[in-house]
Amino acid sequence: MVDASPRQRSTPWLLSLPSLLLFVGLLAVPMALTAVLSFHVFEGMRGIQTAFTLSNYIEVLTDGYYYELFLRTGLMSLGVTVICILVGVPETLILAKMRPALQGTFFVVILGPLLISVVVRTLGWQILLGRQGPVNSALLSLGIVEEPVRFLYSMVGVVIVLTHVLLPFMIVAIWSALQKLDGQVAHAARSLGAGPITTFWRVVLPQLMPGILSGAIIVFTLAASAFATPAIIGGRRVKVVTTAIYDEFLTSLNWPLGAAIAIMLLIAIVAVVLGSNRLVERRFKQVFS
Amino acid sequence: MSTMSLRGLSKTFGNFQAVNNLDLNVEGGEFLSLLGPSGCGKTTTLQMVAGFVPPTSGTVLVEGEDVTHVVPEKRDMGIVFQSYALFPHMTIAQNVGFGLEMRKMKRQALKERVDEALAMVRLSGLEDRYPNQLSGGQRQRVAIARVLAIRPRVLLLDEPMSNLDAKLRGDMHVELRALQRRLGITTILVTHDQVEAMTMSDRIAVMTGGKIAELGTPQQVYDKPVSEFAYRFLGQTNEITGEITSNDAGSAKVQVGSISLPVKVSESHQGTSIKLFVRPERLRIGAADGSAVKGKILTRLFLGGIWFYDIDSDIGPLRISAPNLGMSPAEEGETVGIEWNSGDMQVATSELANG
Amino acid sequence: MSNKRIDQNGPVALTFHVLLTAFILAPLVIVIVASFSDKDYVSMPFDGASLRWYREILETPELIQAFWLSIRLALTSATLAAAVAVPAALAIARHRFAGRDAITAFLMSPMMIPHVVLGVAFLRFFSIMGWTGSFFALVLVHALIVVPFSLRLTLAAVIGLERDAEHAARSLGASRFVAFRRILLPLIMPGVAGGWVLCFIQSFDEVTMTIFVATPGTTTLPVALYHRIAFLSDPVTTSVSAVMIVGTVLFMFALDRIVGLDKVLIGKK
Numbered sequence: 001m002v003d004a005s006p007r008q009r010s011t012p013w014l015l016s017l018p019s020l021l022l023f024v025g026l027l028a029v030p031m032a033l034t035a036v037l038s039f040h041v042f043e044g045m046r047g048i049q050t051a052f053t054l055s056n057y058i059e060v061l062t063d064g065y066y067y068e069l070f071l072r073t074g075l076m077s078l079g080v081t082v083i084c085i086l087v088g089v090p091e092t093l094i095l096a097k098m099r100p101a102l103q104g105t106f107f108v109v110i111l112g113p114l115l116i117s118v119v120v121r122t123l124g125w126q127i128l129l130g131r132q133g134p135v136n137s138a139l140l141s142l143g144i145v146e147e148p149v150r151f152l153y154s155m156v157g158v159v160i161v162l163t164h165v166l167l168p169f170m171i172v173a174i175w176s177a178l179q180k181l182d183g184q185v186a187h188a189a190r191s192l193g194a195g196p197i198t199t200f201w202r203v204v205l206p207q208l209m210p211g212i213l214s215g216a217i218i219v220f221t222l223a224a225s226a227f228a229t230p231a232i233i234g235g236r237r238v239k240v241v242t243t244a245i246y247d248e249f250l251t252s253l254n255w256p257l258g259a260a261i262a263i264m265l266l267i268a269i270v271a272v273v274l275g276s277n278r279l280v281e282r283r284f285k286q287v288f289s
Numbered sequence: 290m291s292t293m294s295l296r297g298l299s300k301t302f303g304n305f306q307a308v309n310n311l312d313l314n315v316e317g318g319e320f321l322s323l324l325g326p327s328g329c330g331k332t333t334t335l336q337m338v339a340g341f342v343p344p345t346s347g348t349v350l351v352e353g354e355d356v357t358h359v360v361p362e363k364r365d366m367g368i369v370f371q372s373y374a375l376f377p378h379m380t381i382a383q384n385v386g387f388g389l390e391m392r393k394m395k396r397q398a399l400k401e402r403v404d405e406a407l408a409m410v411r412l413s414g415l416e417d418r419y420p421n422q423l424s425g426g427q428r429q430r431v432a433i434a435r436v437l438a439i440r441p442r443v444l445l446l447d448e449p450m451s452n453l454d455a456k457l458r459g460d461m462h463v464e465l466r467a468l469q470r471r472l473g474i475t476t477i478l479v480t481h482d483q484v485e486a487m488t489m490s491d492r493i494a495v496m497t498g499g500k501i502a503e504l505g506t507p508q509q510v511y512d513k514p515v516s517e518f519a520y521r522f523l524g525q526t527n528e529i530t531g532e533i534t535s536n537d538a539g540s541a542k543v544q545v546g547s548i549s550l551p552v553k554v555s556e557s558h559q560g561t562s563i564k565l566f567v568r569p570e571r572l573r574i575g576a577a578d579g580s581a582v583k584g585k586i587l588t589r590l591f592l593g594g595i596w597f598y599d600i601d602s603d604i605g606p607l608r609i610s611a612p613n614l615g616m617s618p619a620e621e622g623e624t625v626g627i628e629w630n631s632g633d634m635q636v637a638t639s640e641l642a643n644g
Numbered sequence: 645m646s647n648k649r650i651d652q653n654g655p656v657a658l659t660f661h662v663l664l665t666a667f668i669l670a671p672l673v674i675v676i677v678a679s680f681s682d683k684d685y686v687s688m689p690f691d692g693a694s695l696r697w698y699r700e701i702l703e704t705p706e707l708i709q710a711f712w713l714s715i716r717l718a719l720t721s722a723t724l725a726a727a728v729a730v731p732a733a734l735a736i737a738r739h740r741f742a743g744r745d746a747i748t749a750f751l752m753s754p755m756m757i758p759h760v761v762l763g764v765a766f767l768r769f770f771s772i773m774g775w776t777g778s779f780f781a782l783v784l785v786h787a788l789i790v791v792p793f794s795l796r797l798t799l800a801a802v803i804g805l806e807r808d809a810e811h812a813a814r815s816l817g818a819s820r821f822v823a824f825r826r827i828l829l830p831l832i833m834p835g836v837a838g839g840w841v842l843c844f845i846q847s848f849d850e851v852t853m854t855i856f857v858a859t860p861g862t863t864t865l866p867v868a869l870y871h872r873i874a875f876l877s878d879p880v881t882t883s884v885s886a887v888m889i890v891g892t893v894l895f896m897f898a899l900d901r902i903v904g905l906d907k908v909l910i911g912k913k
């Protein structure tokens with residue numbers, strides 16, 4: 001508001017200086033070092049060699065193993081995102097219709113787990129989804145399955161747990177879109193003769209779209225970056241990009257290769273975020289601004 | 290009783306000129322209003338005076354002393370904002386005492402001053418409340434008490450009444466004006482409310498596009514403005530376009546359609562096309578016979594105290610207002626004569642903001 | 645009223661809602677229930693209830709140490725984050741300057757970078773700098789990754805404020821610093837405090853990045869827990885988790901008191 005006189009022109013820089021020092025020293029420099037590391041050579045006996053090579057990237061890009069790894073991670077994230085949308089949209093609408101007191105309570109119930117360590121939540125699922133765990137006992141006693149379902153160390157299990165971990169983000173995003181929606185719009189549609197389903201498809205859902213899309217971006221990227229959940233629930237059988245990076249760094253000790261995979265993951269995620277932001281903006285800018 | 294002058298004050302945001310080479314002298318103890326439409330640069334001007342916006346060029350003088358580069362806290366000016374800007378986390382007494390505390394006033398003296406300021410705005414007894422426990426009108430008075438407590442050299446008011454309802458606003462106009470007179474404090478009020486400016490001010494500066502278009506007493510700026518802008522912005526006016534057919538030392542004949550009107554213009558008036566202004570209340574409805582200008586009443590509006598007639602006349606569309614004196618008014622569709630005193634058909638003389 | 649019917653949830657909707665709530669709470673409830681097991685391995689269901697795994701916590705010094713380390717880490721990094729984020733938020737909210745958008749994006753970027761990637765970067769950086777195993781280095785990187793949370797809440801608080809109150813204070817004679825300390829700071833305090841609490845929780849819960857740089861001397865509670873869950877079946881994890889759940893719930897109440905949970909969770913102004 002107040003614009004800069006010469007004396008004030010340096011003020012914003014002075015105010016940002018501490019944070020910038022921290023970020024340059026501990027974010028920019030380490031990231032740059034990692035980028036450099038990814039071009040180094042790793043030799044089993046002698047460790048990291050400073051020679052410059054593209055071989056790590058070539059390996060990641062040409063080896064079918066990594067291709068499959070990234071594809072699996074992408075599909076897993078996509079699955080989690082779709083389920084979160086399918087569950088999050090109705091749940092948000094249900095929440096919106098609740099009495100304020102109940103609404104507050106259920107917001108805490110649904111969003112509160114965000115504040116509880118992911119490791120703890122994953123442990124809960126590890127117990128629930130075990131071979132003899134409560135979920136399998138229930139399925140067996142209800143006669144839905146004949147034999148215990150293998151949830152642990154399976155993609156299904158990982159997707160279920162990631163959905164649990166990430167659903168709150170989707171609900172928050174849809175909720176903010178819903179807040180901007182004029183409550184009378186649905187009533188207007190109804191009084192113009194649209195049934196509840198038509199009203200939802202033609203009037204409510206299109207207006208929630210920006211929220212759903214931004215929620216989808218968040219959920220997708222967090223799913224693709226998740227580590228503890230796929231590591232505990234997926235184990236060695238369901239390897240994803242993050243667990244592969246972990247193994248390269250802490251088991252195989254091939255840091256340059258691990259760094260290359262990490263850089264690729266970062267690029268992929270930034271590309272997805274920027275790409276979909278661009279899409280969202282172009283698609284919705286005229287209507288919602 | 291501090292005098293104040295603004296000399297060539299300008300403010301440019303990027304390449305947008307918000308305030309343009311503004312000159313203004315405010316007398317000691319005077320109440321001056323900056324009146325103008327939204328976005329004309331009133332707030333920017335006031336903020337430059339208060340020291341929150343550094344001017345791009347020009348100077349601000351208080352009692353002849355250049356304060357252009359003085360920080361706000363050293364200017365000794367009291368500013369009241371539209372939002373009141375009370376400190377929500379402090380009690381009323383703490384709010385009012387804040388400026389005194391900054392001046393390191395002793396406890397006892399401070400308390401006396403706070404009491405005195407609150408008494409002035411008739412809020413005694415609310416010392417320990419918080420701002421959100423007060424009504425809009427009370428908050429506004431706290432904001433005023435807070436600046437009066439420091440006995441500033443100059444009082445600056447930025448639309449301080451715009452958040453009040455119409456009745457309360459009317460009361461506050463009278464109260465604030467009386468208080469200002471009593472304290473004799475030099476005051477600049479920023480407003481876009483004409484009634485507010487007219488009722489409270491000694492002089493009004495009408496602003497548009499970052500410049501002062503008109504400066505004078507309320508009566509001067511309303512009755513004899515020099516700029517077309519002021520004619521249009523203040524109250525209502527009829528605008529008539531005609532051709533000058535002769536100009537004899539300022540007594541001109543102006544041809545409008547088939548009618549020739551006598552009008553006073555400046556001797557040097559150039560060109561033949563001219564705009565005439567006449568206020569609705571200066572026009573009278575008379576009998577059709579014998580009137581030089583006739584018209585047919587298209588619409589009649591009743592506003593309680595007055596009638597409005599929209600008339601299709603020989604000299605173009607006209608609006609006439611007539612006091613409601615209880616007599617039966619002219620009917621819609623009736624043809625009537627239109628009269629006025631010769632001085633009421635006026636011409637804008639200023640270059641500023643013409644067109 | 646017919647309106648009321650339109651605006652109410654039908655039985656299908658309510659069933660959906662109940663099932664979803666159960667889905668959300670199930671893993672937390674099961675952890676607490678399982679923590680009372682008397683078996684030697686993590687199990688559900690179990691026969692005899694006991695508190696042995698709670699006693700076990702007290703007899704596992706690594707866990708106690710990890711807990712205190714996490715608390716110290718969260719306290720210091722949340723405080724450091726606030727110390728750098730609050731001035732930055734003021735600069736961003738109150739000044740137009742070249743590079744403003746770039747600085748904002750830079751300071752928010754830890755939210756977008758996968759924590760695995762950050763972990764890798766810090767592991768490399770620490771090993772080059774010889775900072776491996778340093779608590780201070782851990783504080784710095786934790787502060788870095790929680791800065792966006794502090795920045796976001798502080799920004800929301802500053803942007804929601806009119807400048808008028810500060811201006812009023814200035815023209816009443818307060819210097820820039822006094823106006824900041826007496827007017828602005830108290831007014832943005834709820835946002836700053838909410839941000840601090842959120843940073844504390846984020847730092848306390850962080851596992852993915854920390855796992856890369858944690859050494860035996862700098863193992864945080866979530867990392868210790870992770871190793872025990874991923875590689876052992878140690879029932880003490882359930883009792884520790886139960887304690888963490890209860891602790892978080894208490895923390896949530898505090899948060900709700902200070903700023904309102906909805907503000908923190910939804911970013912509502």
Ligand SMILES: Nc1ncnc2c1ncn2[C@@H]1O[C@H](COP(=O)(O)OP(=O)(O)OP(=O)(O)O)[C@@H](O)[C@H]1O
Nearest residue numbers: 001002302307326327328329330331332333334481
């Ligand atoms: N910091 C700024 N940056 C850019 N333009 C500005 C800035 N402050 C004001 N302006 C512009 O300057 C012009 C004058 O603004 P100002 O606030 O002085 O208007 P005003 O006369 O007080 O209007 P209102 O009656 O609406 O309060 C406006 O067009 C406004 O958009």
Ligand SMILES: [Mg+2]
Nearest residue numbers: 331332333447
């Ligand atoms: Mg203004």
